[in-house]
Amino acid sequence: MSAKIQAVRGMKDILPEQTPVWRYLEETVRGVLDAYGYWEIRLPIVESTELFKRSIGEVTDIVEKEMYTFQDGDESLTLRPEGTAGCVRAAIENGIIHNQVRKLWYQGPMFRHERPQKGRYRQFHQIGVEVFGLSGPDIDAELILLTARLWRQLGLLEHVQLQLNTLGSAEARSAYREKLVAYCRERFAELDEDSRRRLDSNPLRILDSKNPAMADLIQGAPQLLDHLDEPSREHFEQLTRLLEMGGVSYVINPRLVRGLDYYGRTVFEWVTDRLGAQGTVCAGGRYDGLVEHIGGRSTPAVGFAMGLERLVLLLTEGAVSRTELPLERYTPHAYFVAVGEAPERAALVLAERLRSSLPRLRLELNMGSGGFKAQIKRADKSGARFALVLGESELAEGQIGLKSLREEGDQRSFSEAELIDFLAGQIAS
RNA sequence: GUGGCUGUAGCUCAGCGGUUAGAGUUCCGGAUUGUGACUCCGGAGGUCGUCGGUUCGAAUCCGAUCAGCCACCCCA
Numbered sequence: 001m002s003a004k005i006q007a008v009r010g011m012k013d014i015l016p017e018q019t020p021v022w023r024y025l026e027e028t029v030r031g032v033l034d035a036y037g038y039w040e041i042r043l044p045i046v047e048s049t050e051l052f053k054r055s056i057g058e059v060t061d062i063v064e065k066e067m068y069t070f071q072d073g074d075e076s077l078t079l080r081p082e083g084t085a086g087c088v089r090a091a092i093e094n095g096i097i098h099n100q101v102r103k104l105w106y107q108g109p110m111f112r113h114e115r116p117q118k119g120r121y122r123q124f125h126q127i128g129v130e131v132f133g134l135s136g137p138d139i140d141a142e143l144i145l146l147t148a149r150l151w152r153q154l155g156l157l158e159h160v161q162l163q164l165n166t167l168g169s170a171e172a173r174s175a176y177r178e179k180l181v182a183y184c185r186e187r188f189a190e191l192d193e194d195s196r197r198r199l200d201s202n203p204l205r206i207l208d209s210k211n212p213a214m215a216d217l218i219q220g221a222p223q224l225l226d227h228l229d230e231p232s233r234e235h236f237e238q239l240t241r242l243l244e245m246g247g248v249s250y251v252i253n254p255r256l257v258r259g260l261d262y263y264g265r266t267v268f269e270w271v272t273d274r275l276g277a278q279g280t281v282c283a284g285g286r287y288d289g290l291v292e293h294i295g296g297r298s299t300p301a302v303g304f305a306m307g308l309e310r311l312v313l314l315l316t317e318g319a320v321s322r323t324e325l326p327l328e329r330y331t332p333h334a335y336f337v338a339v340g341e342a343p344e345r346a347a348l349v350l351a352e353r354l355r356s357s358l359p360r361l362r363l364e365l366n367m368g369s370g371g372f373k374a375q376i377k378r379a380d381k382s383g384a385r386f387a388l389v390l391g392e393s394e395l396a397e398g399q400i401g402l403k404s405l406r407e408e409g410d411q412r413s414f415s416e417a418e419l420i421d422f423l424a425g426q427i428a429s
Numbered sequence: 430g431u432g433g434c435u436g437u438a439g440c441u442c443a444g445c446g447g448u449u450a451g452a453g454u455u456c457c458g459g460a461u462u463g464u465g466a467c468u469c470c471g472g473a474g475g476u477c478g479u480c481g482g483u484u485c486g487a488a489u490c491c492g493a494u495c496a497g498c499c500a501c502c503c504c505a
Binding site for chain 2: 060110117197280337403
């Protein structure tokens with residue numbers, strides 16, 4: 001054997017044993033988005049580096065040290081570290097948000113060069129939703145109601161908590177930031193190393209420090225909620241009222257600050273305590289200034305993204321037991337056992353006819369021969385409910401055997417027509 | 430970028446200076462000339478992460494390196 005080549009750090013294979021969970025999750029999300037009238041947009045994975053610098057912010061961790069950037073001729077390109085920037089770029093470039101409302105979603109891999117840990121990988125997958133052209137709290141509420149419905153459908157609602165905050169208008173926030181920075185500079189000696197760094201990069205983050213030595217300083221710090229502009233306060237109050245009417249409970253977390261520069265007003269996160277340190281499963285907020293900032297006409301916008309790895313983890317080991325997931329929809333209904341040369345040939349043809357007659361039938365035909373024992377074993381392992389059996393004697397009698405693999409009962413014998421009827425009934429149920 | 434823990438069969442792990450490195454599981458075959466999930470038997474499967482050092486002797490001790498996991502930072 002030659003030297004092994006392994007997957008690059010932080011980039012995980014999603015194995016066949018896992019893909020049914022992924023499909024279940026993705027299909028459920030798509031179903032909910034369809035139900036609310038959102039349209040899919042498919043976006044490139046590579047964008048110009050400048051796009052991310054301008055939208056995410058030059059001094060954020062993402063842009064400073066986490067981007068996969070490479071030179072292509074005289075252009076600097078970057079593997080997208082998040083989806084919003086590309087979506088906004090595409091929306092402007094194609095004129096689809098010019099003076100009109102758009103409700104969009106996208107899906108796919110994102111790349112950040114971070115140290116991997118539980119629920120965090122260098123290539124990870126998100127489904128993102130972005131709405132353009134609506135400035136009221138009603139759309140903020142709809143997005144949150146939509147996610148709440150999704151958690152309910154996935155059986156996750158009782159394992160996640162909605163945290164909510166408002167960052168106010170850009171003006172109010174930057175005024176507040178100055179006050180906070182001034183306060184921190186006054187008590188600079190009390191700041192830990194991380195917070196001194198945050199003072200320049202993201203001062204609002206200081207309030208979210210996990211260091212207990214900082215608790216005192218944080219206690220006495222000025223509060224963003226006390227510095228809100230009136231329209232933002234009104235927006236936030238209406239949003240919370242709508243959520244209450246919609247039956248979604250929330251916790252106001254004044255320390256909730258999204259990491260990306262473009263957020264303002266509403267921000268929210270769905271968090272869980274079941275995934276260790278990476279508890280955020282879905283997060284988003286309003287970014288009314290971004291479209292203009294990237295070169296479009298001033299357009300209000302709001303959106304969120306959910307991390308699929310984290311949701312899959314939550315589904316498989318965090319909250320729902322794996323046996324509760326409806327994964328049988330991804331295993332074959334029936335596994336076709338055919339022993340002997342003539343039966344094998346006949347089975348290949350018969351399997352094709354069955355698939356033609358029953359388009360929704362999932363039928364796996366045994367390949368690679370093998371005795372009855374081996375083939376029945378494979379049938380069992382495939383997860384199929386039934387084994388179809390064709391040996392020399394069935395072939396001679398023009399019958400097909402049907403053996404239930406999931407419950408007791410004798411093997412039955414069907415003609416082809418009877419078998420189609422029977423399977424049709426099984427598929428329907 | 431920083432810290433802690435861990436690298437032995439495809440997977441989960443035992444062995445922690447002394448024959449030819451083990452178990453469970455998985456896979457294949459048999460017990461049962463044509464029938465799975467339980468049982469029994471057999472077979473296949475290992476450069477003990479890599480490189481170097483100590484030693485008569487290293488999976489075992491030491492160093493370096495690489496990788497994985499978890500946490501910090503940050504984030505979905």
